[in-house]
Amino acid sequence: MPSEFQFTFEGKPVAAREGQSVAAALIAAGERCLRVDEAGNAKGVVCGIGFCWECRCSIDGVPDIRACMTPARPGMIVRRQRGLDGCSDR
């Protein structure tokens, strides 16, 4: 794996370093809203360690993946989940 690479979030390129989580790379890129919940509330990274599940997003078509627990990989396609729509990506 290259030590610096890119993945996409909502179609936009995001820079990441090897060993960084998706959440950390998104925060570094200035992204805060990672999901819009069923009630329409914007949600972001909260606990940072995996217990709150608030930062879950769609990664490479699989919904409900925690951004804070998932290492970033080159070319990953990360999408903001909206309500239960994330499920239709499968």
Add this chain to the structure above:
Amino acid sequence: MQRSIVIIGAGPAGMAAAIEAVRRGCRVTVIDEGPRPGGQIYRQPHPALHGEDFAEPSELARKHRLIDGFQAVIDRIDYRAEANVYAVFPNGEIHLAQGDRTEVLRPDAMIIATGVREQAIPFPGWTIPGVMFAGGAQSILKAQRVLPGRNVVVAGCGPLPRVVAAQILRAGGSVAALASLRSLRAMLRYPRSLWCGRDILREGLRYEWTVLRARVPQFTGYVPVRAIGGERLEAVALARIDAEDRIVSGSEREIACDLLAINYGFVANSELAAMTGAEMRRDPVIGGWVAVTDAFGRTSVPGVFVAGDSAGLRGALVAECDGTIVGAAAAVPSTAVDGAALKTNLAATMARRTRHLEFQQAVRATLRLPDGIWRIVTDDTLVCRCENVRFGEIREALESGHRSLNAIKRNVRSGMGWCGGRTCLHAIASLAEAATGQAPAEMMTPRPMARPVPFAAIARQKRAAAE
């Protein structure tokens, strides 16, 4: 025959327990959620992520000494990284998920060393992206080498918010405000504790100096009462809490920020201990419901031990001593635990544990929350973030006579979402206590699955041959 021990968690307590149990000739399995050992407090960044730690050198020395000790015996351990225990049973069975499969273990003894998580007090707007737990923000900084915010407000009680503020400053961020529910001067009432904890205190003073030198605006007696923003945080309103624990009207100060990092102490990860059927007790200052344990970490269930913070918050130094003691106790038949030999053998560790525990007296004084603090939770405040349950609904359930967390859950769904109640249940217990004068008698019954696990992984289950 060689005794088999399964240790859940590879933080300070779990690592120390593993080192001791291996030393005593046991067959040891360590199951940990993280990709590398260390737990939360001794979290290790990915080896490719070079950068600074912004921590005190003495802290880093402690961390590396223990991790090196663990690494020295890791070849003799069945070490399962990135694995989740999703159920334990009174018969000693441990169900874990790792990758795309699950497995059932049935050791002679299990040591639960699952640590703590952060405690929040919900308030209007706290679901806005940019409101984080302070330790979570710290983990982004220390394990990911990313500044969690450019212009940060840190708030809460106890030592952690102050440490996080200092580390953000050292990393080049700016801290717009540091709000503390109470001054750390409360610690001065415990001179003996401070003497016992003088090494940690010295580290704390260095962090304090970083904050002072940066001339961070400090708001003592203030708490965040409102987060402002839509898709991202724009500002936070702080308000003063008076001596009668009331929000002082007109004391609100709005401060622009892109990150609000909060910590109101910690909640024990005690769900697995409760699942074994172990007797539990509740003490909000040390993490809510914790297993009742003796000096050797034994619970009321034979063969089930708890070590470190998940048995009650006491910090990494006590946790490490705990791990050694509990690891030794789990390594011998229960009849030998009560014998004089083990006690003599562990005398030095027990003395060290007592000294570190003494310091916790002073720390606990800073973590005790006044009852009135729960007034920042308005009827409109989302308490259960997963299921979008507002406090008003919980209050109505309480007023209708639903006093247990199980009954509240059945009525309003709080605690039924993705996080399994780990983010809100402790707050709901305290809110119920503040509203009715009596805390719920029991925690919400923890059941499998303690973590979400795909059905496919359960279908691919491996059971160890009968031992």
